[in-house]
Amino acid sequence: MSPESTPSQRLADMRQAAEEQWRELHEPEIPVIYVGNATCGRAAGSQETIASFEESLAEKGLEARLVKVGCLGHCYAEPLVIIHYPGYPPLMYQKVGAGEARVLVNSFLKDGSDPCFEYLFGALEPNDTFPTLMDYPRYLFEKRVIMEHCGLIDPASLDHYLAVGGYQGLAKALEAGSRRVVQEIKDAHLRGRGGAGFPTGIKWEIAANASRHPKVVICNGDEGDPGAYMDRTLMESNPHQVLEGLIIAALAIGASRALLYIRAEYPLAVETIQQAIDAARERGLLGADILGSGFGLEVEVFQGSGAFVCGEETALIQSIQGNRGMPQYRPPYPAVAGLDGLPTVINNVKTLSTVPVIMRRGSNWFKQIGTENTPGxxxxxxxxxxxxxxxxxxxxxxxxxxxxxxxxxxxxxxxxxxxxxxxxxxxxxxxxxxxxxxxxxxxxxxxxxxxxxxxxxxxxxxxCMVEVARYFVDFTQNESCGKCTFCRVGTRHLLAILQEITKGEGSEEDLEELQVLSESIIQGSLCSLGKTAPNPVLTTLRFFRDEYLAHVREKRCPALMCRELIAYYIDLEACARGCDACVACCPTEAIFTTSNRKKAIDQEKCVKCGECVYACPPEYDAVRKVSPPEMIPDQGIEPLAETEEEDEK
Amino acid sequence: MSDDMVVLTVDGLEIKVPRGTKLLQACLDNGIYIPNLCYLEGMERPPSSCRLCLVEIEGRPGPVPSCSLEVENGMVVHTSTDALRRLQQTAFRLLVSTNSGKCSLCMANKRCEMQRIAKFLHMPLRTKRLRHIPKDMPRIIEEHPCIDYESNKCVLCGRCIYVCGRQEDAPFHLDFAGRGFNTVISFFGSELPGVAEYCRDCGACIAACPVGALSYREDRQRFLQQLERNKASRARK
Structure with a gap:
């Protein structure tokens, strides 16, 4: 390597070795087994699957390479395994537990005779024998730009990422220089994927033009939404892509310090990213002189500890500074005065993961995907x-x-x-x-x-949409930082009203109050948490008003979900004489035997847990749910006389 | 006109103030009252958390907190539109909804900022429209060796935290604790030696409190005894 070679040349040298490794994997001489091993895969049991593969292979004395990859995003099929047996196309198997792994070793990996069609999902490449993934709508309609390599490369291997074109965007960016990088991202109309959709290029430009130095970039990996885990998946499955985006962002604004803010509840993401940082530093992709360009950057991981509001950028900065995570009034925006008063760009994990792809393939390519206002x-x-x-x-x-x-x-x-x-x-x-x-x-x-x-x-x-609204408001009011009046007290009042409605204690005036209070909270709150918290209330009021009215006028829950407004009873026509499947499951002993030896529910004792619905054998299916509770028909139930009950025993 | 003065219009009145002044301060200095709780003169970055000092500025979207805004030449400001009043009244209603509204039993009676704002906004100090929801915690928190904190009176303006942080050679200072609706001001454990060692009982926090949520325990007890005596003497009559 000559000292005056360009970043692209230096990268090309690195790639050679990486591509050789990659070829070994993709034109294998011994079978290669890829197991999805991100947090979601582990939750589904991928660790046991891996152990079972290792054990079975050792028992049979077979040679195979096990590669732990990230997540493909197909949660319903976890643990996912891809087996590339020499002579076969790579084949994907779904729901491979320890037992299935053993079968795969014994039937397929042993001699390649039986590819176990019963567990097969599809082949990754077109072929004459197996259905391919593209035959499934899920694969056909997806367009993978950010997640292109997730679940197909080993997140712990920098070489894998290099082999699929990694860090080429960075090399290009280093050669183009700050101004042209900002222009490219502006041309691509990339909008921040954190939620608000602010144009990333403009944010970078503001920070790049700020006169104060040094500057800071922060990757926001404080994914706090319940049920959302795309940032985690990206960090765990392709950490170098996030890192590459972060380095390009730092270059664009001229930052010398970069932080990855990851929530502490993501230990695997923290570990994977840290590993990636160390690997990149070792290979000269981070540090004082990145790819010989003269540009230097240090990246550190900061672990956020569990406040939803810290995803808000000013609160995030506060928490890094060691203060309580409370949002600050903007302006000044962080791009002008952020961390320690320095110009600070904060981008979401997804935004930064998109950046290397845009740099590598160009803004024109990127703009072909998606819509004019929101490409990608x-x-x-x-x-x-x-x-x-x-x-x-x-x-x-x-x-x-x-x-x-x-x-x-x-x-x-x-x-x-x-x-x-x-x-x-x-x-x-x-x-x-x-x-x-x-x-x-x-x-x-x-x-x-x-x-x-x-x-x-x-x-x-x-x-029940009222209950759904109550559930989400309960979450946001709990996660409010407590700073501003509207969010702190206002959302608490929304919750109180919704709680009353789901208990059948609401009135029509309450619906009006919900509407007015929601609008005030949106107008008056300090940060986006408060400004958006009433959305579930407003949209359900708008689109599902009938349900609210049923709750307040008739004390009825149309979806049969709100516990105070429903009741269970047993349909004597359907109930089978002598069966007592429901009796044992009832936690409050509310089910008794009627005079004709069928079952009935004592409404005084019933806590409406619904266990009896599941216990009742499907061939009878005798437990009914009604709302309001007064809807229970009079079936002329009389309990079995005590003497008879004793006879029975 | 000199360069360091700015001319703006507030509610049709032209005012001239030094550049760099916060809009709220400019209005207060010129006799235009805007309700406010969390702002103190000299704050560099006011918390803008009470959401009472909202104003409308022509050419800008939505209401903005006047405490956090610097005056600009030619600014046209409205402080008393119907929309603003409704918003302020809602904020006020929310703030009093945690409290019992029994002013005569409060040490801050007649000097309470909430009473002043209530008068200004024509609002009762006990909300009828909203539910009364006290915080889910003891009414009086006796965490500090000699200062009492009344959680439901507190409007979480943060003035006490600000003034405490500015006391010289006092490494300890007050801060928010808890989350959401149950956020409180905390001395962080009187059982720890920390409070006794660091807090110099300067009383700055008590003086800064706009609503009397903080008080010396001794003073409060004396006040309560006085109330009892008054009650007893009324009963005798």
Whole structure:
């Protein structure tokens, strides 16, 4: 390596060795087993799967390479395993537990005779024998830009990332210089993926033009939305991509200090990122003189400890400074005066992960994806009542309907769709009539929801929208930092009103108060937490008013969810004489035998846990749920006389 | 006009103030009252947390807290539109909703900032429209060796924290604790030697409190005894 070689040349030298390793993996002589081993895979049992593979291979004396990769985002199929057996295309298997791993070793890896079709999901490459992943709508409709390599490379291996084109964006950026990097990101119309959708290029420009030095970049990995885990997945599955984006951002604004703010609840992400930082420093991709360009940067990890509000950038800065995580009034914006008063750019993990791709492929390529106002892709963590929950990356502009029914396979068990809650706890709930809304920052905001960090909860007709609103307000009011009046006290009042409505103690005036108070909280709150917290209330009031009215006028919960407003009874026609499956499961001994030896529920004792519904054998299916409780029909029930009861015994 | 003065219009009145003045201060100095709780003169970055000093500025979206805004030449400010009043009244209603509203039993009676704001906004000190929701904790917190903290009176303006942090050679200072609705001001454990060692009982926090949520225990007890005596003498009559 000559001392005056360019960053690209230096990178090319590094790549050679990496590509050789990569070829060994992809034109294997011995079988290669990839196991998804991110937090989600581990939760599904991937550690046991790995142990079982190792054990079985050793027992049989077989040689194979085990590669621990990150997450593909297909949560419903975890633990996911890809086996590349010489002569076969790479094959993906789903739900591979310890037992399945053993079978795969004994039947397939032993001699390649039986590829175990029963566990097979599909082949990664086109071929004549196996269905490929592209035959599934989930793969066909997804567009992977940010998550392209997630689950396919070893996050602990810098070489893997180099082999798939990693750090080329950085090399290009180092050669282009700060001004042209900012221009490229501006040209790409990249908008911040943290929720607000502020143009990243403009943020960088403001910080780049700020006169104070030194400058700071922070990667915001304080993903706090319940049910959202795309940032974690990116950090665990492709940490170098995040890191590369962070270095490019630092170069663009001229920062000499970079921080990764990761919540402490993500220990694996912290570990993976730290490993990536060390590896990058060792290879000259971080440190005093990055790829011989003269540009230097140090990156450190800061662990945030569990406050939802610390995802807000000013609160995040406060917490790094050792203060209580409380948002500050803006302006001044962090890009002008942030950490320790220095110009500070804070970008979300997804935003930074997009940056290397844009640098490598150019802004024109990027702009072809998505819509004009919001180019690129969106990652959603789709959870709830859909067939295929998980992380989904789709181009901006596709409709909600397409995402839910096509990409995620529709509602589970063929039940009807009721609502989708988008944008985390402060997002809005949209009904079926709004499903044609395209997914982008502006359209979603117009519909009353928001992009947020990309949490999406899909609900079927068993969800009570008043209870849903209460649930989310309960979360946000708990997570309020307590600083400003509207958020601290206002959301507490919203919660109190919603609690009363779900108990059947609300009135129609309460609905009016909810509306007025919500609007005041949005107008008056200091930070985005308060400004968006009433969204679930406002959207449910708007789209599901009937349900609120049923609660306050008839004391009835149409979805049969609010405990105070429902009752269980046993239909004597359906109940089987002599069966007592429900009796044992009742925690309060509320079920008794009737005079004709069937079962009935003592409403005084019943706590409405619903256990009897599950206990009742499906062939009888005799337990009914009604709302309001007065709906229980008079079946002329009389308890079995005590003498008879004793006879029975 | 000299360069270090700025001319702006507030509610149709032209005022001239030094450059760099916060808008709230400029209004107060010129006899235009805007309700406020968390602001103290000289604050560099006011917390803008009480949300009472909201004003509208022509050409800017939404209401903004006047305490955090520096005056600008030609600024046209409105402090008393219907929309602003409604917002201020809601904020006020929320602030009093944790308290019992029995002013005669409070040491801060007649010098309480909330009473002044209530008069200004034509609001009762006990909310009827909203529920009364006390905080989920003891009414009186006796964490400090000699200072009592009344959690439901406290409006969390943070003035005490600000003044405590500015005391010279006092490494210890007050701060917020808890979260959400149950956020409080805390001395962080009187059982620890810390409080007794560091807090010099200067009383700055008590003096800064706009509502009498902080008081010397001795004073408060004396006050309560006086109340009892008054009650007894009234009963005799």
């Amino acid at each position: 892709t969106a990652i959603f963590s789709v959870v709830g009542d859909v067939e295929y929950p998980g992380l989904v990356e789709v181009p901006m502009g596709v409709t909600l309907e397409h995402l839910i029914t096509e990409v995620c396979g529709g509602i589970k068990d063929g039940k009807p769709f009721k609502a989708v809650q988008i944008g985390g706890p402060s997002g809005g709930c949209l009904p079926a009539s709004e499903l044609r809304t395209p997914i982008d920052f502006d359209s979603l905001r117009q519909a009353g929801a928001m992009m947020g960090s990309g949490g999406m909860v899909v609900m079927n007709d068993e969800a």
